[in-house]
Amino acid sequence: MTAARKSRSSGNWWTVYGGPLLLSVLSIAGLLTALLSEGAGRYFSWIAVGAPVAITAWFFARRKRA
């Protein structure tokens, strides 16, 4: 396996769930902002709801090939 990417530690709560949790909080905030506000709130909602797409593209761009 790609040892460089694999932590030898047994893993901890934050490294496993931290990323998904932050994205979840951001997504929910974005979904609600678009519902509750017009104008500037929309721009935030696009960034927040679109964050999962952006971060996936980023991981794809910097993936290591075997």
Next chain:
Amino acid sequence: MVHTWSSLISTLFLLLLCITGLPLIFHHEIDELLGYDPKPEIVQPGAVKRSIDEIARTALANDPGRVLQYILWDKDEPNNVIAFTNNKVDGDPDAATLRAYDAHTAKPLGSVGGGPMLIFLKLHVDMFAGQPGKLFLGAMGFLFLVAIISGVVLYWPFTRRLSFGTLRDKSRRIAWFDWHNLLGAVTIAWALVVGATGVINTLAEVMLSQWKATELADMVKPYAGKPPPVHLASLDRTLENARKTAPDMNVSFVAFPGTPFTSSHHFAVFMRGDTPLTSRLLKPVLLDGETGEVSDARDLPVYLKALLVSQPLHFGDYGGMPLKIIWALLDIMTIVVICSGLYLWIVKRRKHRSHAIAGQPLLQPSE
């Protein structure tokens, strides 16, 4: 086990929902393109809006032998008046005809909806199987929620040794495993919200029946035993009275006596506010069908408010075109999660079979 079975049972239907849902995100744009979303003519300077009674007469003349069920005002197209006619006031919703009329000239502008998007919509909502089909898809949606939550639980043993966002291409199976984990993890919140609001939407009829049996029944108690109205009141007078009751709101739609949204004695005028949130929170005003006088007005109960607020969160139509595009991308990501999950299950089964004795499960939780 929970993750495998909740996903497997619902896989086919979730794929149907995701695939039909994709064009439905752009329902409005596609209808516009195909001519199922008639536009009002350019308003002549000094033109005044026609009376709603006149538009109602035009609508009935256009569809002889039918009755009016609803008249609706699109929030984004204030110069259109949309009339629903059907063979009877409580006729089958699928038999309804929707036509747009120009608010200033009362001219018919064409039918609303229909076309290929209606097929996608029916497949998405009830698979052409009516209320049972709708509730069945609701149950599949519920399994989707179970699959997501059990996936979150499984995420720990499967990825605790990997850093977030790891994408390996060591083998096809490992590549799809990583994509399943990454796409599943980043879409948790969105998929839960769209899934849960979709499930809530499948209960719309149940909630409406509940409202009619309790709150509406209570509001129309004074009319118990009276025959239904013979001559309907003027719509313009009825709408005017409704506006006076809720002066800071606009009319969303009016339901004719006997239709599913009201009693057999009353017009129900549903009022809306003008912010993204309050435009969803309708307030019904009940008016006597013969006199057009207000008989009662109450806010909707919490469960119907929850239904109305949950709709935009399911449709993704409340934050402009960029939000719709993001919605579509997240939908495609969900399709990949579903397909990769199915692929991983098939591969695992095949491995189990062919290596029944010496075989080692290839993807297993790291200790």
